[in-house]
Amino acid sequence: MCPLAAAAFALVLCLPVAAVAQAFYRESPELTARVRDGALPPLEKRLPRNPLLLSVEDEIGRYGGTWTQAMVGNGDSALIYRSIDYEHLVRWDPAWRRVIPNVAQSFQVSADAMTYTFRLRPGLRWSDGAPYTADDIRFWFEDVLLSPDMDLPEPTWLPKPAGAVRLEIDDPYTVRFVFAQPNGLFLPALASGSDVSAGTAFPRHALMRYHKRYNPEGADAEAKAEGLADWRELFMLRAGVRSGRSDPTSLLRRPVADAIDRVERAVPVPTLCAWVIDRLEPGSPPRLVAERNPYYWKIDPAGHQLPYIDRAEFLLAGSQEEFAGFLRDRRIGMQARHVVAPAIQAELQRYLDGGYRAIALQSSESNTVPIYLNLTHADPVLRALFGDRGFRIALSQAIDRRAIIDTVYGGEGEPFQVAPRRESRFFDETLALQHTTQDLEAANATLDRLGLVRGADGVRRLPDGRRLGFVVMVRLDRPHHEQALAMVGRDWQRIGVEISLERRDRAELVKIMQTNGFDAMIGSTDGGMDSIREAYAFIPVMRANSTYAPLWARWSADPAAPGAIEPPPAVLRQMDLFAALxxxxxxDEQDRLMRSILGITAEQFPTIGISSHPGYKALARRDFHNVPRSMPEAWAYPTPAPSNTAQYFIAP
Structure with missing residues (x-):
């Protein structure tokens, strides 16, 4: 903070709230006009008593402009979350070193990690002006998270049984989570924000009408009127928790045709975020537009209400190639997601010469191409084969990783399995480097010992006489995965194994994985840095993310769940260790337990990787300011949101 701004801020702390607003706080010109016209209350009635003061990266910004980004394919609404929708009780600091207050103005953790107390900001309001209070958290906790009517993935921090945690509310601004056992991962899980937003995205006053508990007669009727099956489907749609989909219906939170020819308005569900999704505009491509939240509760050191930028828009691209065209035309303001694709990185200088600057990304990805065989396959023959460690080792030994690195990844990176990166405190050389040297003789010998005899066509046969072949599914927006797998397929042909590729969008892949309907898949690349919070790369403990053994993950959540399969003893041991963690x-004890889990992963060798990530660059147009020169890149740190995107601004 500059000395003048600091002195002014210290002075106004002694004044009443209304006087502070009049003497110190400032707002965008478009909001001032709305106040003058009587469409909005004055600023002092819109801010909480203690708005959150954000430091700026370089300088005090100026108001105006539009931040344009682009989604690619269906299932890409994570881009929205990772840029304008990251507002939880607590958050990561920009350096990803510690958890800091956010919606909660303060928090306290008991010494035994069993009690977490949060103090909310008095006067904080949703984007429609309604107060945000402990009742909103209670609504989320009782009527969404713990409701048997909702079909949501269980958060990793939620104990089993769910009754082993209770919510206590002292007053409208004090909430307490009390666990029956210590829960050392609760606070970082809230900061990472992947657990249904933990009480900051469910406005009770706006959503209770769609919930049967509060509207027993009308909730189903409203759903039927929208052409939906029941109130649950309508509630999930309105609440915006449709598995990350980015089709018009999911984005606007109401049934809409996929192809639009007019402006379609979003259902105005209130938010605590800096921008509010307002409409989907037709065009080539269509674009989703979010407008400034007039009740946003953060300020800069000079007292300006944030955000600086008037609106955020998201272009709905159909392919990675179309996205690259947006970059060439300088339509993108600042973006990390999809810019990290190797095809974009290979032409980075072209974009830098065309008006962008590079933002260094400290990657947390565990592998470039993580190949997950389905160890809980519905076909018992394939399940037995995929579950054989020797078979997986043979597949790994057949791959010429250096050729893939040189051809697909520009020579950057080293042969590597799905494992913590060298920069991680959890780096394990055995896990990372085992079976990465091509050895066709050893691979063929192993398959011979397994009784997989070659046919006249050179393809081996399964024990029941079928050809040894399977389908590998890849994401539609990851063409480099397809290119790498084409080379893997040629290597595997040399040992008598044939594969074919299927391209699917991310939303389809998530559904297929969770229903166990696949042979093999290129899955999540998380876990390279923060192996504790992204443990699902190494142990099947999250139903929504455990790609290599979805029915083991289902069992870990509920052994009585339909289709759940009890894991083998080594995996059960991992699950016990993770529960202790x-x-x-x-x-320190958490780290020790995680290393034990990774040691078992190294012994079991459940997945196959290609190479380590070399690190990437994001792009910011040169008129885009207050963007850090470097930042972490991870799902647990939803890049770039923790860098405080509300303080970005646009100027020549």
């Missing part, structure tokens, strides 16, 4: 509040 979740219970301990001691960071």
């Amino acid at each position: 979740q219970r301990t509040p001691d960071p």
Whole structure:
């Protein structure tokens, strides 16, 4: 903070709230006009008593402009979350070192990590002006998270049984989570924000009409009027929790045709975020537009209400190639997601010469191409084969990783399995480097020992006489995965194994994985840095993310769940260790337990990787300011949101 701004801020702390607003706070010109016209209350009635003061990256910004980004394919609404929708009780600091207050003005953790107390900001309001209070958290906790009527993935921090945690409310601004056992991962899980937004995205006053508990007669009727099956489907749609889809219906939170020919308005569900999704405009491509939240509760050191930028828009691209065209035309303001694709990185200088600057991304990805065989396959013959460690090792030994690195990844990176990166405190050389040297003789010998005899066509046969072949599914927006797998397929042909590729959008892949309907898949690349919070890369403990054994993950959530399969003893041991890790509040003990889990992963060798990530660059147009020169890139740190995107601004 500059000395003048600091002195002014210290002075106004002694004044009443209304006087502070009049003497110190400022707002965008478009909001001032709306106040003058009587369409909005004055600023002092829109801000909480203690708005959150954000530091700026370089300088005090100026108001105006539009931040344009682009989604690619269906299932890409994570881009919205990772840029304008990251507002939780707590958050990561920009450096990803510690958890800091956010919606909650303060928090307190008991010494035994069993009690977490949050103090909310008095006067904080949703984007429609309604107060945000502890009742909103209670609504989320009781009527969404713990409701048997909702079909939501269970958060990793939620103990089993769910009754082992209770919510206590002292007053409208004080909430307390009390666990029956220590929960050392609760606070970072809230900061990472992947667990249904933990009480900051469910406005009770706006959503209760769609919930049967509060509207027993009308909720189903409203759903039927929208052409939906029942109130649950309508509630999930309105609440915006449709598995990350980015089709018009999901984005606007109401049934809409996929192809639009007019402006379609979003259902005005209130938010605490800096911009509010307002409409979908037709065009080539269509674009989703979010407008400034007049009740946003953060300010800069000079007292300006944030955000600086008037609106955010998201172009709905159909392919990675179309996205690259947006960059060439300088339509993108600042973006990391999809810019990290190798095809974009290979032409980075072209974009830098065309008006962009590079933002260094400290990657947390564990592998460039993580190949997950389905170890809980519905076909018992394939399940037995995929579950054989020797078979997986043979597949790994057949791959010429250096050729793939040189051809697909520009020579950057090293042969590597799905494992913590060298920069991670969890780096394990055995896990990372085993079986990465091509050895066709050893691979063929192993398959011979397994009784997989070659046919006259050179393809081996399964024990039941079928050809040894399977389908590998890849994401539609990851053409480099397809290119790498084409080379893997040629290597595997040399040992008598044939594969074919299927391209699917991300939303389809998530559904297929969770229903166990696949042979093999290129899955999540998480876990390279923060192996504790992204443990699903190494142990099947999250139903929504555990790609290599979805029915083991289902069992870990509920052994009685339909189709759940009990894992083998080694995996059960991992699950016990992870449960102990979740219970301990001691960071050193957490690290020790995670290393034990990774040791078992190294022994079991459940997945196959190609190479380590070399690190990437994001792009910011040169008129885009207050963007850090570097930042982490991870799902647990939803890049670039923790860098405080509300303080970005646009100027020549």
